Amino acid sequence: MTVGQSGAAHIDDTPTYFACDSNGKTVYKGSASLAGYKNGFSIYAENVSKSDIINPSLASKRPSFGYMDITGKKTTLAQYGVAQNFSSDGLAWVSGDGTSWWAINRTGKTVIADGSNGNGYSNVKPFNDGYAAVKHLGKWGIINKVGKQIIPFIYASLTSPTKINGEEVLVAVVGDTTEYITLDSKILLKNTITDGRMPHEDIAVAGDASDENLVPTISNDADPVFSANNYSYYKLVK
Numbered sequence: 001m002t003v004g005q006s007g008a009a010h011i012d013d014t015p016t017y018f019a020c021d022s023n024g025k026t027v028y029k030g031s032a033s034l035a036g037y038k039n040g041f042s043i044y045a046e047n048v049s050k051s052d053i054i055n056p057s058l059a060s061k062r063p064s065f066g067y068m069d070i071t072g073k074k075t076t077l078a079q080y081g082v083a084q085n086f087s088s089d090g091l092a093w094v095s096g097d098g099t100s101w102w103a104i105n106r107t108g109k110t111v112i113a114d115g116s117n118g119n120g121y122s123n124v125k126p127f128n129d130g131y132a133a134v135k136h137l138g139k140w141g142i143i144n145k146v147g148k149q150i151i152p153f154i155y156a157s158l159t160s161p162t163k164i165n166g167e168e169v170l171v172a173v174v175g176d177t178t179e180y181i182t183l184d185s186k187i188l189l190k191n192t193i194t195d196g197r198m199p200h201e202d203i204a205v206a207g208d209a210s211d212e213n214l215v216p217t218i219s220n221d222a223d224p225v226f227s228a229n230n231y232s233y234y235k236l237v238k
């Protein structure tokens with residue numbers, strides 16, 4: 001799916017946007033700007049003029065966002081102040097102003113409430129494999145697709161899970177410690193240096209690129225597979 005903007009001048013200062021499928025057929029043409037398609041949907045924005053695009057800091061109106069499918073149909077109204085792309089799980093995080101988030105499905109139905117009762121999420125990361133990292137009362141935890149807490153809100157930083165060798169793995173920060181953990185909070189790898197990268201396959205990266213003399217300590221006494229660029233690479237073991 002290709003998204004573009006016309007270069008023609010418009011008396012009303014409103015640019016025209018369009019989307020084409022893989023065969024070059026135009027599926028949408030209109031004034032709503034498109035962010036680009038991901039997992040079958042594009043975020044679109046309204047109340048955006050050409051001058052607003054050139055000088056966003058001088059925009060007279062804050063844009064409102066909604067979602068459009070690959071046929072060009074607007075599946076939700078442009079009613080959100082902030083919006084994230086849909087994940088492969090079919091959920092997207094939306095917000096009024098970025099301070100409290102809720103999740104919707106592809107039809108726009110709310111599946112995880114915004115927590116207007118004080119239990120909302122102040123920051124969120126996209127769903128992956130049915131789970132998402134969310135921030136509540138200053139700490140990060142993990143919830144599933146129906147909003148059930150899977151990992152308690154105790155972490156200073158947390159990634160959404162990624163499946164490694166059939167098991168969901170996360171990178172978590174507690175104080176000055178970076179941990180690679182599973183959804184049942186089992187620690188696969190712990191390092192006392194506050195730097196950990198998301199594992200690729202079954203290899204984790206731990207260390208501090210600013211000081212080559214720092215050596216990570218490992219909870220299971222594992223030896224690094226190799227070291228490069230001031231990082232140590234470890235094989236995750238269950």
